[in-house]
Amino acid sequence: MLRGVGPKLKEKLARLNIHTVQDLLFHLPTRYEDRTRIRAVGTLRPGERALVRGDIEHAEIVYRGRRMLAVVLADGTGSLTLRFFHFSAAQQNRLKRGQALECFGEVRAGRHGLEMVHPEYRLGGDDHPPDDFLTPVYPTTEGLPQSRLRKLSHQALEKLRLAGGLEEWLPDDLRASLKLATLKDALLYVHRPPTDADLAKLAAGKHPAQQRLLFEELLAHHLSLRRLRRELQNHPATALRTPGPLTERFLAALPFKLTAAQTRVAGEISSDLAQPRPMLRLLQGDVGSGKTVIAALAALQAAEAGMQTALVAPTELLAEQHLRNFRHWFEPLGLPTVWLTGKIKGKAREQALLDIAQGAPVVIGTHALMQEGVKFKRLALVIVDEQHRFGVHQRLQLRDKGVTAGVVPHQMVMTATPIPRTLSMSAYADLDTSVIDELPPGRKPAVTVALPESRREEVIRRVSEACNRGQQAYWVCTLIEESETLQAQTATDTAQRLSIDLPKLRIGLVHGRLKAEQKEQVMSVFAAGDLDLLVATTVIEVGVDVPRANLMIVENAERLGLSQLHQLRGRIGRGGDQSHCVLMYKPPLTDNARLRLTAMRETTDGFEISRLDLELRGPGEVLGTRQTGMLEFRIADLMRDRDWLPRVHDAARQLMRDYPSHVDPLIARWIGTGTRYSQV
Numbered sequence: 001m002l003r004g005v006g007p008k009l010k011e012k013l014a015r016l017n018i019h020t021v022q023d024l025l026f027h028l029p030t031r032y033e034d035r036t037r038i039r040a041v042g043t044l045r046p047g048e049r050a051l052v053r054g055d056i057e058h059a060e061i062v063y064r065g066r067r068m069l070a071v072v073l074a075d076g077t078g079s080l081t082l083r084f085f086h087f088s089a090a091q092q093n094r095l096k097r098g099q100a101l102e103c104f105g106e107v108r109a110g111r112h113g114l115e116m117v118h119p120e121y122r123l124g125g126d127d128h129p130p131d132d133f134l135t136p137v138y139p140t141t142e143g144l145p146q147s148r149l150r151k152l153s154h155q156a157l158e159k160l161r162l163a164g165g166l167e168e169w170l171p172d173d174l175r176a177s178l179k180l181a182t183l184k185d186a187l188l189y190v191h192r193p194p195t196d197a198d199l200a201k202l203a204a205g206k207h208p209a210q211q212r213l214l215f216e217e218l219l220a221h222h223l224s225l226r227r228l229r230r231e232l233q234n235h236p237a238t239a240l241r242t243p244g245p246l247t248e249r250f251l252a253a254l255p256f257k258l259t260a261a262q263t264r265v266a267g268e269i270s271s272d273l274a275q276p277r278p279m280l281r282l283l284q285g286d287v288g289s290g291k292t293v294i295a296a297l298a299a300l301q302a303a304e305a306g307m308q309t310a311l312v313a314p315t316e317l318l319a320e321q322h323l324r325n326f327r328h329w330f331e332p333l334g335l336p337t338v339w340l341t342g343k344i345k346g347k348a349r350e351q352a353l354l355d356i357a358q359g360a361p362v363v364i365g366t367h368a369l370m371q372e373g374v375k376f377k378r379l380a381l382v383i384v385d386e387q388h389r390f391g392v393h394q395r396l397q398l399r400d401k402g403v404t405a406g407v408v409p410h411q412m413v414m415t416a417t418p419i420p421r422t423l424s425m426s427a428y429a430d431l432d433t434s435v436i437d438e439l440p441p442g443r444k445p446a447v448t449v450a451l452p453e454s455r456r457e458e459v460i461r462r463v464s465e466a467c468n469r470g471q472q473a474y475w476v477c478t479l480i481e482e483s484e485t486l487q488a489q490t491a492t493d494t495a496q497r498l499s500i501d502l503p504k505l506r507i508g509l510v511h512g513r514l515k516a517e518q519k520e521q522v523m524s525v526f527a528a529g530d531l532d533l534l535v536a537t538t539v540i541e542v543g544v545d546v547p548r549a550n551l552m553i554v555e556n557a558e559r560l561g562l563s564q565l566h567q568l569r570g571r572i573g574r575g576g577d578q579s580h581c582v583l584m585y586k587p588p589l590t591d592n593a594r595l596r597l598t599a600m601r602e603t604t605d606g607f608e609i610s611r612l613d614l615e616l617r618g619p620g621e622v623l624g625t626r627q628t629g630m631l632e633f634r635i636a637d638l639m640r641d642r643d644w645l646p647r648v649h650d651a652a653r654q655l656m657r658d659y660p661s662h663v664d665p666l667i668a669r670w671i672g673t674g675t676r677y678s679q680v
């Protein structure tokens with residue numbers, strides 16, 4: 001590391017993910033300040049950030065609510081009070097009348113004229129010239145002042161300037177054709193821009209020096225996913241011959257015909273599975289588009305070959321829904337389905353593990369399937385539902401379970417988040433994509449309204465009328481807090497109040513604190529039509545399928561993201577009847593919340609909603625990758641920088657073809673050599 005970095009500082013830097021000199025160089029300023037001009041105190045206006053120089057006229061400790069050091073600085077054109085709430089005895093000693101001082105801070109209007117609270121300062125006056133570059137302001141952490149970070153970055157930049165430091169991995173011809181600076185020049189520029197730099201461009205992340213850096217980062221990520229794909233496809237997989245008698249019987253027993261889109265996608269998957277190379281496929285399809293049948297068909301193709309399929313869902317409830325569907329479909333075919341989640345304990349668990357080890361054809365569960373101790377006999381296919389809640393890493397873990405003697409299972413990932421193509425190529429560059437772009441026939445888009453919570457009575461009346469006509473309804477309670485307990489409490493209270501308001505209705509309650517069997521119980525009573533109203537937390541967001549429910553009330557809808565609202569609303573409108581969704585909100589709405597509610601009223605197109613959601617929240621949130629470590633960029637921003645993506649993809653191809661030796665070091669520089677790529 002660098003000079004003067006002791007254990008304490010090291011720990012603080014680690015909080016910013018800075019472990020090496022290179023990390024420090026990639027830790028970029030979020031903004032800049034102009035400290036190149038010394039301002040006359042008499043010309044300052046409140047709200048400005050300014051550099052001033054003067055002599056201390058007066059300094060004393062005062063009490064105004066709390067103890068503070070007040071220092072009056074004058075430069076002949078006016079005076080300014082500096083206020084310090086935290087100060088050491090040594091500081092107090094140095095800030096004495098007559099001392100020359102330079103300081104920088106935000107000017108505020110105080111009771112006795114202009115002031116600065118906790119300005120950065122430097123003792124001395126004219127003995128050194130002002131900076132000839134803009135001052136960087138870095139993202140920082142508690143107890144690590146800007147001045148300290150700046151000194152460290154200064155050292156790192158000196159190293160870079162003198163020793164070259166970082167290797168240039170973008171070949172000259174590529175840089176020339178894209179008009180990109182060298183890495184070294186770009187870094188020197190963004191850390192210490194010259195005084196005439198275009199601040200607006202820098203603030204927007206659109207400066208060529210920044211673009212050089214984000215380009216390299218996007219390229220490294222893209223290359224890493226491509227490398228992953230190549231590595232995977234270097235391994236053999238079991239070729240599963242095309243559909244046989246089980247598949248025919250399954251299709252014949254289905255109460256509906258596959259849509260054209262389902263048929264096409266099923267064909268794509270089936271021919272992938274017939275290859276001796278592992279399938280790596282992303283299945284995209286809006287909520288309710290019928291992805292589950294596709295998963296079932298893939299599992300059947302494996303079962304026909306005597307091989308196993310593992311189906312993993314991110315929540316118990318969603319996994320349960322799959323279990324119910326699969327058992328319903330597969331039992332008549334004589335195919336048993338094994339159930340395994342974290343909550344299965346003791347004897348039942350042992351039995352499940354035994355069945356899996358002995359080759360049970362279909363295994364359904366949560367991420368518990370990925371844990372140690374679960375051994376498959378001949379796993380040939382891994383299906384992951386709602387991929388965006390899992391990371392690449394978790395997906396690989398499960399896949400590793402199927403590796404026997406170097407033979408790798410096929411992989412299919414299902415998601416209801418339609419992702420624009422360029423983005424999906426970046427987020428899932430290791431996967432081929434199939435899209436179900438058609439809903440089953442007879443679905444009518446839900447009619448959606450947004451109402452302030454003051455109209456609750458009206459909403460309750462509406463629920464009452466609908467249920468009296470024999471319809472069923474959801475009442476969804478939302479809370480921002482992640483705490484399941486709080487959410488459960490809110491839902492319980494709501495159910496209680498509603499049963500007072502609606503004494504004639506049969507009201508049920510589901511939330512995340514209920515045991516799996518209890519949830520299952522309530523859901524199946526609701527599905528059977530023996531409940532009129534189901535009060536629920538967002539646990540029903542995915543999976544639950546009750547065709548007769550066609551009214552949904554969402555409380556505090558302003559708190560939910562667009563994709564989540566869309567997923568929720570996807571629970572209704574599955575029968576043939578017109579469905580209605582009422583989004584209740586608590587005024588006043590933020591601009592962003594207003595946009596979300598408007599979008600929900602105006603469209604039911606999942607693709608459109610996803611596009612808006614990406615704009616409002618950014619891809620990290622939408623793809624759920626923030627927590628999983630995938631798609632974490634230091635500099636790039638997929639949404640802001642999406643216009644670069646086609647060029648990134650071209651450059652990746654060029655690099656792999658013409659400069660293969662640059663690929664690994666480039667990936668290592670940005671992503672590290674971490675354990676993300678499992679060894680097969």
Ligand code: ADP
Pocket residue numbers: 256257258259262285286287288289290291292293416440441545574
């Ligand atoms: P998702 O893609 O959201 O997982 P599901 O697989 O749960 O959707 O399907 C939603 C509902 O549509 C289910 O009740 C399913 O049985 C039904 N379904 C699926 N495909 C068709 C089809 N081709 N025709 C009619 N209904 C279908």
Ligand code: MG
Pocket residue numbers: 291292543
């Ligand atoms: Mg589904």
